[in-house]
Amino acid sequence: MDQKYMNLALNLALKGEGHVSPNPLVGAVVVKNNKIIGKGYHKIFGGPHAEVYALDQAGEDAKGATIYVTLEPCSHQGKTPPCVNKIKKMGIKKCVIGTLDPNPLVSGKGKKILEDAGIEVVVGVLEKEAKNLNKVFFKYIQTKKPYLFLKCAITLDGKIATNSKDSKWITNELAREKVQRLRNKYSGIMVGINTLINDNPRLTARVENGINPFRIVIDPYLKTPLNSNFINMDDGKSIIVTSKNNIIDYKKIEIFDKIRDLTHPDTIEEINHIKKLEKNSKLCKLLADFEEINQSKEFKNIKKLNTLERLHGLNNDELSKLVDEEKYYRLQIIRKIDLLEKKFNFNKLKNIHSKTEELKKKNIKFIYLDGYDFSVDEILDEIGKLNIDSVLLEGGSFLISKAFSENRIDGGEIFIAPKILGGGLPFIDGFNFKTIKEGFNLENVKYNIFQDNISVEFDQKK
Ligand SMILES: NC(=O)c1ccc[n+]([C@@H]2O[C@H](COP(=O)([O-])OP(=O)(O)OC[C@H]3O[C@@H](n4cnc5c(N)ncnc54)[C@H](OP(=O)(O)O)[C@@H]3O)[C@@H](O)[C@H]2O)c1
Numbered sequence: 001m002d003q004k005y006m007n008l009a010l011n012l013a014l015k016g017e018g019h020v021s022p023n024p025l026v027g028a029v030v031v032k033n034n035k036i037i038g039k040g041y042h043k044i045f046g047g048p049h050a051e052v053y054a055l056d057q058a059g060e061d062a063k064g065a066t067i068y069v070t071l072e073p074c075s076h077q078g079k080t081p082p083c084v085n086k087i088k089k090m091g092i093k094k095c096v097i098g099t100l101d102p103n104p105l106v107s108g109k110g111k112k113i114l115e116d117a118g119i120e121v122v123v124g125v126l127e128k129e130a131k132n133l134n135k136v137f138f139k140y141i142q143t144k145k146p147y148l149f150l151k152c153a154i155t156l157d158g159k160i161a162t163n164s165k166d167s168k169w170i171t172n173e174l175a176r177e178k179v180q181r182l183r184n185k186y187s188g189i190m191v192g193i194n195t196l197i198n199d200n201p202r203l204t205a206r207v208e209n210g211i212n213p214f215r216i217v218i219d220p221y222l223k224t225p226l227n228s229n230f231i232n233m234d235d236g237k238s239i240i241v242t243s244k245n246n247i248i249d250y251k252k253i254e255i256f257d258k259i260r261d262l263t264h265p266d267t268i269e270e271i272n273h274i275k276k277l278e279k280n281s282k283l284c285k286l287l288a289d290f291e292e293i294n295q296s297k298e299f300k301n302i303k304k305l306n307t308l309e310r311l312h313g314l315n316n317d318e319l320s321k322l323v324d325e326e327k328y329y330r331l332q333i334i335r336k337i338d339l340l341e342k343k344f345n346f347n348k349l350k351n352i353h354s355k356t357e358e359l360k361k362k363n364i365k366f367i368y369l370d371g372y373d374f375s376v377d378e379i380l381d382e383i384g385k386l387n388i389d390s391v392l393l394e395g396g397s398f399l400i401s402k403a404f405s406e407n408r409i410d411g412g413e414i415f416i417a418p419k420i421l422g423g424g425l426p427f428i429d430g431f432n433f434k435t436i437k438e439g440f441n442l443e444n445v446k447y448n449i450f451q452d453n454i455s456v457e458f459d460q461k462k
Helices: 002-014 050-062 083-089 109-116 127-133 135-143 173-185 193-199 250-263 268-279 290-295 297-305 316-344 346-361 376-385 397-405
Strands: 027-032 035-041 066-071 094-099 120-123 147-155 159-161 188-192 214-218 238-243 365-369 390-393 411-417 442-450 453-460
Touching: 002 027, 002 035, 002 050, 002 066, 002 094, 002 127, 027 050, 035 050, 050 066, 050 083, 066 127, 083 109, 094 127, 109 120, 127 135, 135 147, 147 173, 147 397, 173 390, 173 411, 173 442, 173 453, 188 193, 188 376, 188 397, 193 214, 238 376, 250 346, 365 376, 376 397, 390 397
Parallel strands: 066 094, 094 120, 147 390, 147 411, 188 214, 188 390, 214 238, 238 365
Antiparallel strands: 027 035, 027 066, 147 159, 411 453, 442 453
């Protein structure tokens, strides 16, 4: 009997899917004399807990009844008062719990309070199912890293696109509808930059009352096109994971521009003249970086030479000597600037800076990481800091392979269509095992049928 009511509570909990994150999915049923007198589930993040709905529905009849709840009732004041207080107050006689709270700080506390109040407590009815229901919540609360779920549509020979990068559509409409439901289930969707450029996906959850997930692109070189759907969703939920090297200190560029403006010669004749002068010079000393230029004697001299007072009252000979001197200094600086331009690629930096400004105007968020090759683990750490508890990984091949090779996938669903491409982009590549035994093992495998397509759902064995 306990299993029957717990099963009902588990099904109720599922109704909150897509709406309660980062809170857990919870269902509750109140039963008296084998009759259900109250039902409830956690409907929305920050809203009343499942037990509250079920107990309110039961009303005074709750006295002496049994409550079935999929997760240990909370014992602490959060956004709502502790559920254990309400269970005690309503006179519940027995509490059947699917699984204890995974949060080590509170685990077992709710159970103890109920027991201390003389309520009979049973833990572990359909425990595996109860834990399974909240895989996302369990992982996030214990590791602060989001649960990573792979979604992929492949041909029978394991390809996700042709060699010319065509990938629409591999699977049928029914299978694609399921993908929309997955997008509603997880808090974020992540893709690599090639997928964003090739497919220009909207990465939204197109289901009734669906909540759009956060969209995350891994784009170390900031190639994301400004006219892509990703950039133009206007909801503040698009995130670019890029290199810290793309954080540009614009002050440096400004100084550089100023120096260049001040020192740029006007004509070819001038340049040739300067070159001639420079040949005889022993003063040629190259500076290592433009901050030094700013401080350099040449730069200071040019500024000095350019003051009107300095020129006032000089005869023609003196003036022409000065002009030559100035041109000489200018040439020195031009050469240094050329070198620096090569070293720092200022034009590229300027482009990155102005693109970043455009993206910020469009409310795009950034996660900055070291270098240009990010481990999936560090990506997940940073995403987790934004309270995103789960991520649907939608490809492409590069990112999927990286996540697999680091053993970061928690679970997934691979949709398979009865097509064969021969050549094309494999859905996973880049690592090898010597023996079949060593390969990644998938567990809790489930098969679903979508007309002539199938999907394989799995957890990745850790
Ligand atoms: N059938 C399906 O379900 C499906 C789903 C998605 C995509 N696709 C197809 O897959 C193709 C794209 O796959 P793909 O393998 O070429 O590319 P991808 O995985 O979409 O993007 C790869 C690029 O993203 C960046 N990147 C990804 N992970 C990174 C990391 N951990 N650290 C640093 N940079 C990272 C790198 O950019 P840089 O090169 O700038 O360094 C890398 O070259 C498209 O044709 C698309 O249509 C099919």
